[in-house]
Amino acid sequence: MMDPRYQEIKAGEIPTVALPGGASVRVICGTIAGVSGPVRDIMAEPEYLDISLGPDAPFSHPVKPGYMAVVYVIGGTGIFDERHKEDLENRTIALFGDEGDAVSVRAGGNGVRFLFFSGKPLREPVTWGGPIVMNTQEELRQAFAELENDTFIRHPS
Amino acid sequence: MQQARTLVWKAHSRGTLEGAGVRLHRAFGYSEIPSFDPFLMLDDFRADRPEDYLAGFPWHPHRGIETVTYMLEGTVEHGDSMGHAGTVDAGCIQWTTAGSGIIHQEMPKPVNGRIGGVPALGQPVPEAQDDGPPVPGNQGR
Numbered sequence: 001m002m003d004p005r006y007q008e009i010k011a012g013e014i015p016t017v018a019l020p021g022g023a024s025v026r027v028i029c030g031t032i033a034g035v036s037g038p039v040r041d042i043m044a045e046p047e048y049l050d051i052s053l054g055p056d057a058p059f060s061h062p063v064k065p066g067y068m069a070v071v072y073v074i075g076g077t078g079i080f081d082e083r084h085k086e087d088l089e090n091r092t093i094a095l096f097g098d099e100g101d102a103v104s105v106r107a108g109g110n111g112v113r114f115l116f117f118s119g120k121p122l123r124e125p126v127t128w129g130g131p132i133v134m135n136t137q138e139e140l141r142q143a144f145a146e147l148e149n150d151t152f153i154r155h156p157s
Numbered sequence: 158m159q160q161a162r163t164l165v166w167k168a169h170s171r172g173t174l175e176g177a178g179v180r181l182h183r184a185f186g187y188s189e190i191p192s193f194d195p196f197l198m199l200d201d202f203r204a205d206r207p208e209d210y211l212a213g214f215p216w217h218p219h220r221g222i223e224t225v226t227y228m229l230e231g232t233v234e235h236g237d238s239m240g241h242a243g244t245v246d247a248g249c250i251q252w253t254t255a256g257s258g259i260i261h262q263e264m265p266k267p268v269n270g271r272i273g274g275v276p277a278l279g280q281p282v283p284e285a286q287d288d289g290p291p292v293p294g295n296q297g298r
Contacts, residue, residue, distance in 0.1 A: 001221075001257035006241050011248030028227065028250050039252050042223065044195035048250075050227070060159060068192075069162060072170075072184055072199060074229065081164035091170045091201060093184035095192060096162035104161035115227075121194040133197065133221040143220050143258070152218055153238050154257045 003155045009038045022057035026050035030118070032061065046119035053078065053107035060104045061116065069096040069103050069118040078112030080105050166192065170201050176214035179265075180204065197222060202265065203229065213264035219255035226251045231268045237261035 009028070017025045017035045027037035030047030039048065045067075053059055053076075063069045071080060071094050077087040080094050080103070087108050088094055096103055103116070126133060129140045146152040170182035179202055186198030204210050226233060227250045235251060236242040238260040245251045247268065253259065 002254070004239060004256040004259045005254040006237060006239060006259075007252040007254075008235075008241070008243065008245065009250045009252070011246065014248065014250065026248075029252075039250070042252075042254075046195070048225070048227075060161070062159065063162065068194065068196075070185075070193065070196070072201070074201075074203075082161065084164065088167065091182055091184070092167055093170060093199065094164050094167040095185075097165040098162075100160040100162035102159035102161055104159075117196060119195045123194065126197070128197070131217050131219045131222075135221075139221075143218075146258075147218055152220070152258050153260060156238060157240050 001154075007039055013038050019059070021059070022054040023059045024052045044119040044122060046117060049116040050113070051105075051116055052111065052113045053105065054111050055107060055109050057107045057111070058105070059107075060102050062102045063096070063100075063118050064120075065101065066098070067118050067120050068098075069116070070094065071096075071103070071105075071117075072115045074113050074115060076110050076112035077108035078105050078114065079108070082106070170199075175200060176217075177212035179212055179214065180209040207267060210265045214262060215264070216260055216262045218258060218260045219253070220258040222255050224253045224255065226263060232266050234264045234266060235261065 014037065015027050015035050017027060017033050019025065019033060025032055027035050028048040028050065029037045029039035029042065030049060032049065051059060073088050073090055073092045075090055077089050079085055080088055082104065125135045127135060127137055127140050129144065132140060132143045134140045134143060170184040173181065173183045175181055181200050181202040184199040184201060185193055202210055226245055228245050228247050230247050233245045235245055
């Protein structure tokens with residue numbers, strides 16, 4: 001298994017990109033308008049963006065074929081699918097389908113702030129035991145056995 | 158011309174208990190794993206009442222996932238088995254690749270009486286690549 005890795009990024013190290021049309025984007029992971037975020041070399045090639053739009057502002061962002069895309073609204077309201085024209089509000093999670101090559105948003109009258117995530121599906125079996133996620137039950141049993149006998153940590157620094 | 162993707166599923170995050178009794182909102186997790194792949198879950202612990210979050214997430218193990226904590230307000234005191242210790246303040250992010258295993262804790266603290274939102278999520282690490290060399294990048298701080 002790969003060694004553990006810890007990345008801590010201070011607020012000032014996260015670039016903010018102002019786009020034409022009134023979008024302000026904090027780029028945590030991924031690239032927008034040629035600006036890349038500080039978190040890199042993650043296997044699922046995720047994007048993690050914190051996006052603020054002014055009143056009625058539009059926003060569109062490309063998504064690679066086969067990659068999943070999801071948004072989580074953390075303030076204001078916005079329309080995330082022109083066909084349904086439904087305003088999504090704070091604490092709403094929305095998942096997009098595979099068809100199409102972009103996510104398109106329009107802010108409501110008071111603007112909207114949301115987190116955008118995308119990533120490459122790993123299509124692995126997932127066996128979940130609380131905070132430990134493995135591929136098989138045997139691996140999960142072994143992990144909990146190692147916790148019991150104090151051999152769980154293989155890379156102490 | 159870009160073709161916009163269609164919204165196929167939406168929901169409000171739901172109240173649940175996590176950690177040592179933190180009252181938070183879970184946006185997705187567990188039952189929706191196939192459709193959110195590569196993401197496993199997203200928890201939102203923005204809260205106004207200290208009793209909802211001060212119990213925090215004391216020492217617990219992780220293996221095989223990545224955990225991400227993004228602070229919108231307030232701060233989280235963090236420590237882990239690799240010897241990292243410090244705070245994750247508003248606007249900062251902490252991205253942990255658990256790999257073969259870590260033990261860590263995250264204890265939310267209010268600033269000016271408020272805790273900021275913290276969406277956190279885990280991504281599975283591909284087992285097929287688990288025997289490879291460590292991923293290059295920032296090792297610690």
